[in-house]
Amino acid sequence: MADLLFGTGGTPRSAKTASTIDGIRRIAELRLGCMEIEFVQGVKMGGAGARLVAEIATKEGVKLSAHAPYFINLNAHEPEKITASQGRLFQTARIAAICGAESVVFHTAFYLGDLAEETYNQVKKYLGEVLSQLRRENNQVQLRSEVMGKQSEFGTLEELLALCTELEGLGICMDFAHWHARTEKFNSYPEFDSILRQIKQRLGRAALDNMHIHISGIAYGKKGETKHLNLKESDFQYIELLKALRDYDVKGLVICESPNLEEDALLLQTTYNTLLQTD
């Protein structure tokens, strides 16, 4: 099996139905390697459904990850919203574990006008509680805080690298499109190289051996991300990124979140395989 697997954020558009099972089957037909189950509007899957998902994914040889609901804010000002956010993480991690998913990606928090440092401390406290509880349950899924594309969202590369060094069991979801949109930089080989070098320095080689990556085309303005685009309709230098991933021998999952999903996932996979041959 390849070291870097490519797949879609959610069921491919060309699947027979929008179900997770049909999504996994379509991923296998397309000869892609992975799929992220989108629980973004809530976890509606039960235990029996999740066991079936695990069975089909194993049979089809498709690796899975899961995306937690959008309604999470570990810097919410109301205690009940913090509890609800933590609850959504527990629920996603428990179902994802039954699905056989290796990672759960989540949007961590909004600043809500607070200082970045205050937000960081709140997130660290409440996320620490979630990670300890999941450890007590012996849940093997890795939670991954996503690098976010809007200025209003907690989740710069620096914040998440710091958080990962402080919280045992936390990983990063490196969304290269978000980071480009947020900074209006990081869209060239030397800049991608610098990101990977930084991850290696801060989190160790093991982090590059087990990366979780989001890629899409992206539109952005002064406040960062505005919407996702297909790669070829965007300015995103995906070939340069794939070269950097190749040169660092990065392993793990690459989830494509372009509107055309599998088309760009296949474009990324094909381009990457061509680059491997021209090593």
Ligand SMILES: [Zn+2]
């Ligand atoms: Zn996301």
